[in-house]
Amino acid sequence: MKFAYSLKQKTKIAVLLFLIMVCIILIRLLEDRSIKNMEKAFTSLYNDRLVPATDLFYIAEKFYAKRYLLEAYVYNDQNHLNAAQLQLKLNDYNNDIDTLLFKYEKTFLVTNERNYLDELKYKIRINKALEKSILSNPSPTDKTGIKILYNSEMEASFLDISDRLSQLTKVQTTVGSQLREESQKIVRGTSLYSTLQLLIAIVIGALIVSILAASNVMNIRNDHYNLN
Template sequence: MKFAHTVKQKTKIAALLFGVMACTILIRFLEDKSIKSMNNAFISLYNDRLIPATDLFYLAENLYAKRYILEAFIEHQPKKESEHELLQRLVKHDANINSLLQKYEKTFLTQQEKTYLAELKAKLKENKTIEDRIIAAETTQANGATKSLFETTGLDSFNSINSKLAELTQLQTKVGEELMKDSKYLVSGSKLYSGIQFALAIVIGILIVSIIFASNVVKTTNQKFNLN
C-alpha cells in the first residue's frame, strides 16, 4: 500500500512537472512572437512613418521652390531667364516630387492615406496645368494679368496642395502614435510572460524540494521497516 501511495504521489508530481514544462514552452513561444511583433512595429515606425514624413517635408520644399521660381519669373522685368530655362528648373523640381511620391507609394499606407495621396496627385496634376497657363500667359498678356492669375488661381492651387500635405503629415503622426501604443501593449505582454516564467520557476523549485523530501521520507520508512 505504501509503495502504491508513493507511486501515486510521484505520478502527480511528474504530471505537474509536465504541465509546468508545457506552460514554459508555450510562454516561450508567445514571448518570441511578441518580440517579433514588437520588432516589426519599430521597423514599420521607421520605414512607414518617420521616413515618409521626411519625404513629405522635402516634397513641400520642392513645391515652395517651384512657387518662388515662378513668382520671380513673373516679377522680373526684363526677364533674367528665358522660358526654356524656367521650364528646365521647374521640370527638375517636378522630377523630385514624382520621385518622392513613388517612394511614398511603396510604404505601408492605410486606406485613408491612399485616399489622401490620390487627392494630392490630382491636385499636383491640376497645379501643373495652372503653371503652364501662367507661363503661356506671360508671353502673350500684360504682366498685370499674369500676376493676377498667379495670385488667384495659382495661389488657390498651391494652398490646396499644401493643405493636403498637412493632412497627410497629421495622419502620419496619428498612425505613428497607434504603432507606439501597440508597442507599449507588446512590452507589457512581455513583462507578463516574464512574470509567469518567474512564478513557474518557483513552482519547479517547490516541486523539486517536495520530490527530495518525499524520497527521504520513503527512505527513512524503509530503513525502519528493515530494522523491525
C-alpha cells in the same frame, strides 16, 4: 501496497511536470510572437511613418522652391530666367516630386491617408497645368494676364497642395502614436511572460524540494522498519 502508492505519487509528479513543460512551451511561443510583433511595429514606424514624413518635408520644400521661381518670373520685370529656362528648372522639381510620391505610395497607407494622397496628386496635376499656362504667355513684357492667373488660381493651387501635405503629415503623427502604444502593450506583455516564467521556476524549485523532503521521510521510515 507501498509500490502502488509510490507509483501513484510518481504519476502525479510526472503529470505535474508535463503540465509545467507545456506552460513553458506556450509562454515561449507567446514571447516569440511578441518579439516578432514588436519588430514589425518598429519596422513599420520607421519605414511607413518616419521615412514618409521626411519625404513629405522634401516635397513641401520643392513646392516652396517652385513657388519662389514662379513668383519671381511673374512679378519681377528683370528675370534671370526666361520661360524656357524656368520650365527646365520646374521640370526638375516636378520629376523629384513625382519620384518622392511614387516612393511614398509604396509604403503602407491607411484609408484616409490614401484619400489625402489621391487628392494631393490631383492638385499637383492642376498645378502643373497652371505652370504651362503661365509659361506659355505670348508676351514676355506684358504680364498682366499671367499675374491675374497667378493671383486667382496658382496661389490657391499652392495653398491646396500645402493643405494636403499638412493633412498627410498629421496622419504620420497619428498612426505613429498608435504604433508606439502598440509597442508599449507588447513590452508589457513580454514583461508578463517573463514574470510567469519566474513563477514557474519557483514552482519547479518548490516541487524539487518537496520531492527531496518526501524521499528523505520515506528513507527514514524504511530505516526504522528495518531496525525493528
